[in-house]
Amino acid sequence: MIAERSPANTWIVDDDSIYVYGLKKLISIKELNTQLSHFVNGEEAICALKKANEDHNLPDVILLDINMPVMDGWEFMHEFAKIKPRTGKKIAVYMVSSSVDLNDIHRAKNISEVSDYLFKPVRINQLKEVFDNV
Amino acid sequence: MSFFEKGKLSGDDVHLTPLINDLDTGIWKYNFNTREVKWSTGFYTLLGYQVNEIECDAYTFFEHLLYHGDKPFFFNAINNRIAEDTPPLQLRFLTKKNGYQWFETTIRKLDDEHGSIVYGSLVNINRYKQDDLLSAHSQITNDGAFKTARLGIWEIDPQNINTIVLSKQVYDLFDLQNHLKLSVEEFISFFEPPYRPVLQNAINHTVEDSRPFDIELLLRSAKNNMLWLKVKAVPVIDHLGKCTSVKGVIQDIDSEKRKLLKLEQSINLLTDQNRRLQNFAYIVSHNLRSHTGNLQFMVNLFEQTETTEEREEIFSHIKTISDSLDLTIEHINEIVKIQTEITKERKMVELEPMFKNICSALKNNIETINAHVEGDFTQCREISYIPAYMESILQNLLTNSLKYSHPDRQPVIKCYTLTEGKHIYLIFEDNGLGIDLDRYGDKIFGMYKTFHQNTDAKGIGLFITRNQIEALGGSIKVDSTVNVGTKFTIRLV
Incomplete structure (x- = not known):
């Protein structure tokens, strides 16, 4: 018997409510082993991260959108890099966008804290891979 | 008959005859009283003849050998009894084989018992003279070439380091009638103000470090013509390597540069x-x-x-x-329309009535938040613009100010015009939420960029506004302080 793995703690940082709805729906239909939290922009997610760090409740995976109001994905990464040394946990950050602008892709790949750049809509096997890598 | 034939010379001078005959110089002598002419052997040789091959007389000398065009000149010199020393003359004589050639002769006068005598020594200067003439000719040709190339020469006078020697072409480029010497300062002052330090520095560097230069400068000529010139220079250095002068060319490159x-x-x-x-x-x-x-x-x-x-x-x-x-x-579609509408004709737009119309269209929004909206267009009441653009600009900025008003105070929105020189500005000021420009900067004019947590923020208004303004050659900038307000400054023209 293989022991049941604890579900991956996944944060979605995205202002597109339809996309987030779909993602949640898909995960529940496919019964992927993950627990979802949703934040509508970078600022909310950063605040939550600081708190989660104190509560030892940090996420395993962050699916981060680029274009968001208040604090976008780039700014989030900037803030995240500041927090990261204080966290004792490996957090995999995936930038997720429908932008096919090569500049965006290049920029994302140059941020060492970013694990990968995924195109919207994210495919189910990509999601599986993301959660399996945890 | 040669006057230095053997036996004709008297006494001690006899031994000189062969020496004189050896010289590549001819000697001639003319007696005014007897009209008698005498030539040395060298004279014959010089002209390519054998001794006695031609008749030695006044007629042959003056009418046959001497070029008729030079006769008045020569006669004038030998008949001039007053001057003791006549400077050497350059004359053309007919040679046996090579046609007329240039010679130089000295002229000496002597009065003795035989009468009034004039004599001189003759040398062939044809080669030098020809070089001279050729170079004079090439000077003329060069003049033409320089003129065609609109190219002139300039040089800092080595005698007086503060003055500049210019060739005629430079004076022409500068539209200067009289060819006065210019000081370096005056020379530089012909160029437009931003280029003066450039030229001054270049000259200084050349003088101090012997560094050559090649720069393009804008000239304002004496007749107020604006002209692009290429000014090149190299240092002139002495044997110790020190720069003594600066020498260069100035070329009109106006049409190419433009x-x-x-x-x-x-x-x-x-x-x-x-x-x-x-x-x-x-x-x-x-x-x-x-x-x-x-x-x-x-x-x-x-x-x-x-x-x-x-x-x-x-x-x-x-x-x-x-x-x-x-x-x-x-x-x-709206964005594409900006590009298609740009070809539409500009019309005089009266700002006040247009602003009032927009205010009444947004009456509900204004009243809901109890905003105070002011329009002051006294500095510029109307402007030639594409009416649809102006309407869209005013509406977008007003909507923007209303949307991001501060909840803790009565919103005050001011819209007014300013004129400054040939520019017309439209200012839009509010006391709203403001925006952190250090953080967002120019992004606020980007498409689908929203910054506040407003559900009706679409991020399209300011993008379109900027495009409309820029499409008509204007610009927009923003000043803002969070919780104080925002000011948009639009340069319309």
């Missing part, structure tokens, strides 16, 4: 447009993709769900996507 500048301008414009077009393509692709992606997503989910409730929920999302897609396409 073409180049125009070309550069076009390239910049094209690059800018290209960049915007590419950016636009990315934005369009991004926004359409996010909708179509969601649509695909929902349709897939729809297929995978079975309960009616779930399917209804998903379908409601599909409807939302369809509406968003429609809106996005509408926005794209």
Whole structure:
């Protein structure tokens, strides 16, 4: 018997409510082993991260959108890099966008804290891979 | 008959005869009283004749050998009894084989018992004279070439380091009638102010470090013509390597330079447009993709769900996507319209009535938040603009100010015009939420960029406003302080 793995703690940082709805729906239909939290922009997610760090409740995976109001994905990464040394946990950050602008892709790949750049809509096997890598 | 024939010389001078005959010089002598002519052997040789091959007489000398054009000149010199010493003369004589050639003769006068005598020594200077003439000719040809090339020469006078020697062509380029010597300072003052330090520095460097230069400068000539010139110079150095003077050329490159500048301008414009077009393509692709992606997503989910409730929920999302897609396409249309409407004619737009119309159209929004809106167009009441653009600009900025008003105070929105020189400015000021420009900067004019947590923020208004303003050659800038307010300054023309 293989022991049941604890579900991956996944944060979605995205202002597109339809996309987030779909993602949640898909995960529940496919019964992927993950627990979802949703934040509508970078600022909310950063605040939550600081708190989660104190509560030892940090996420395993962050699916981060680029274009968001208040604090976008780039700014989030900037803030995240500041927090990261204080966290004792490996957090995999995936930038997720429908932008096919090569500049965006290049920029994302140059941020060492970013694990990968995924195109919207994210495919189910990509999601599986993301959660399996945890 | 030669007068230095053997035996004719008297006494001690006899031994000189062969020496004189050896010289590549001819000696001639003319007696005014007897009209008798005498030539040395060298004289014959010089002209290519054997001794006694031609008759030695006044007629042969003056009418046959001497070029008729030079006769008045020669006669004038030998008949001039007053001057003791006549300077050497350059004359043409007919040679046996080579036609007329140039000779130089000294002229000496002597009065003795035989009468009034004039004599001289003759040398062939044809080669030098010809070089001289050729170079004089090439000077003329060069003059033509210099003129055609609109090329002149300038030089800092080595005698007086503060003055400049200019060739005629430079005076022509400067539109100066009288060819006065200019001081270095005066010379530099002919160039437009921004180029003066450039030239001064270049000259200084050449004088101090012997560094040559090649620069392009804008000249304002004496007749107020603006002309692009290429000014080149090299140092003139002494045997110790020290710069004693600066020497160079000045060339009119006006038409080439202007073409180049125009070309550069076009390239910049094209690059800018290209960049915007590419950016636009990315934005369009991004926004359409996010909708179509969601649509695909929902349709897939729809297929995978079975309960009616779930399917209804998903379908409601599909409807939302369809509406968003429609809106996005509408926005794209609006942006494309900016480019097509730019060809429309500009008309005189009266600002006050237009602003009042927009205020009444937004009456509800203004009253809901009890905003105080002021319009002051006394500095500039009307402007030649594309009316649809002006309407859109005013409406977008007013809507923007109303949307981001501060909840803790009565919103005050001021719109007014300013004129400064040949520019007309439109100012839009509010005491609203303000925006952190250090953080967002120029992004606020970007498409689909929203910064506040406003649900009705679409991120399209300011993008369109900026495009309309820039399409008509203006610019927009923003000043803002968080919780104090925002000020948009628009240079319309």
